[in-house]
Amino acid sequence: MRNIFKLDLNNNNTTLVQQLVTAFTKAIQEKKWHMETKLPSVRQCAKLYNVSTFTITEAYNRLAAEGLIYAKDRSGYFVSSLNRKPEINDTEPALIDLPIDDYWLLTNIFDQTNKNTHFSCGWLPADWYPQEAIQKTLREVSKQDLGESGYGEPYGYYPLRKQLCQHLTDYMINVATNNILITQGASSALDIISSTFLRAGDAVLVDDPGYCNFLSSLRYKRMKLIGVPWSSQGPDIKKMEELIKQEKPRFYFTNPWLQNPTGASLSLDNAYKLLRLMEKYNIKIVEDNVSGDLMPQNSITLVSMAGLDQVIHIRSFCKTLQPNLRVGYIIANQSVLEQLVHYKMMTSLTSSELSERVVLSILRTGHYHKHIEKLRKKLAKAHIISANLLTSLGWELFTQPDTGYYLYARPKNSNIDSEKLTEQAKSRGIVLAHGRLFSPIHQSNSWVRFNVVYTMLGQNILKSFLSSLNK
Known part of the structure; x- marks a missing residue:
């Protein structure tokens, strides 16, 4: 042939x-x-x-x-002798016509028909992940004996937890296997922690702006969200103390490194101030470090600075290895994990041992380390190109990181409303996430989240759309 x-x-x-x-x-x-x-x-x-x-x-x-x-x-x-030519529909698929809110974003962001115009999504193109290594590993793992019950272990696959102890030393985090609980991604970890320790009506400190899906989850559970204003250096410590005195929260959920949606990271000075403040008022920090492996090795974390008595730490392979493997993990002291594993088992029994074995195999071969090094370089290039595009069109950047997924930007010297902008984008089949989605109190603002990789790959489409706004 x-x-x-x-x-x-x-x-x-x-x-x-x-x-x-x-x-x-x-x-x-x-x-x-x-x-x-x-x-x-x-x-x-x-x-x-x-x-x-x-x-x-x-x-x-x-x-x-x-x-x-x-x-x-x-x-x-x-x-096959049974194949038939499918009906051809030349009409361009439209985005689901719903109000542009958290649910709209979730519904449309996963719509694969418009994936090349998902300029605000939270993942990478498929070929930015190590697909061949994952496919090869899946075939190898499928031949292994998966145990008698088939459900896996409550805390997660023990050999993976042991391997993670070694992996974490690259980030100055020293823990034992009984300090690790495997979850189905970072979102699952956040849900397990918030559902275990918080109740309806509880005041909880969160980043403002912050991760929209988690904010929606807390609202659904009827928590009282106390937004702490963020800058390019991290949270406003002075304002945070005022809020603590008023609301008396017990937890602060934060995404302090390559933050979603801003891309900002906590400065060292602010990190020390934050830890002192949390210790003063006996507040537990939940450090959502979902993109932690994209940071350079030996980067600081709150857990490496303060330890497990003050910090519950979350990490994930969904941003680096493959989102649909759904493997994340919680690092905490043993007494905390004993409570968390109870909730995990009540709601999902165990996490997927098949996925956990795949991650273990890729970590052991050294392929993951090589992949991360390449990925950081590619993301750095995407950040430069995307930042140059947005600034050339008259947009102001919240900050300009050199890795991670996001840039947060707004039109400079313009009265353009980001919600109206998102509506216009929707009419042209473009998915953008306006700033109100990331506000704990749904406050309107002019900011928009951009995924740097899709912005780079679709820069001509995005440039055409954003340029038309000024005409």
Whole structure:
């Protein structure tokens, strides 16, 4: 079978797997490949297109899932005799027409039909993750004995927790396995902690602006959100003490490093002031460090400065390795974890041991460390390009980090309302997140969150839209 098309190796918007699936699907639907035609073997096809066997295997698996091809034992892959040409709809899919609030953002941000215009989303393009390593590891792990119960361990897979103890030393965090609880991502960790220790009506300190999904979760639980104003150096310590005296909270939930949505990180001076203030008023800090692995090694954290008696620390692999693996973890003292694991088991029994084994394998091989180094460099480039684009269009940056996912920006010397801007963007199939979504009290403002990678990749689309606002 001859080479039917040429792969575009420089296409950052479409993965090699998707290019192959699209081309093979077209060949089948246009009858270039007839029913019951035998396809090249995985090795032959990999050689034909000069790609890895993992890429071809994934493409064949997707075609089989669509019913376009099927596999015969020891005979290879064949074009199915049952495939039908799907109905073609040339109309451009529209974003779901709901008020632009937290629910709208969640609903549309995961809509894959408009993924190239998701300029405010919270993840990376698929080919920015180590897909081949994950696919290879999944195949290897699937052959392992997953235990008698199949549910996994309440605290999470022990070998992974042991490996994490070693991994954390790179960030000056020294803990034992009984200080780690594996969760289904950082969002799950935040839910477990808030549900365990807080009740309806409790006052809780949060960042302002802060992580919109978690703020929505606290509102749903009827907590009293006390927003602490943030600057490029972190929280306003003076204002925070005033709020503490008024509201008497017991917890401060903060995302102090590469903060969502601002991208800012706590300064060392502010970190010391914050810890002294929390100790003075006996307030427990929940340090959401979901993007911690994107920080340089030996970066400070609140938990490394103050220890587990004062800080509950959260980390995750969702921002670096693969979001749908859903592996995060909580670091806390043993008495705290004993309470948290109880809630985890009541609501989800255990976390996915299959995903935990995949993460363990990738950590052990050293591939993760190499991937992170490359990812930091790529994000640094995306930050420069995105920051230059926004400032050239007359936008002011909250701060300018060199890693992480986000830039927070607003039109400079302009009366443009970010909510109206988001409405205009929605009408053009563009997803933007305005600043009110990140306000603990839903206060309107002119800020917008930008994902630096999608902003870089879609800069022509975004530039055209933002430029039109000034006309």
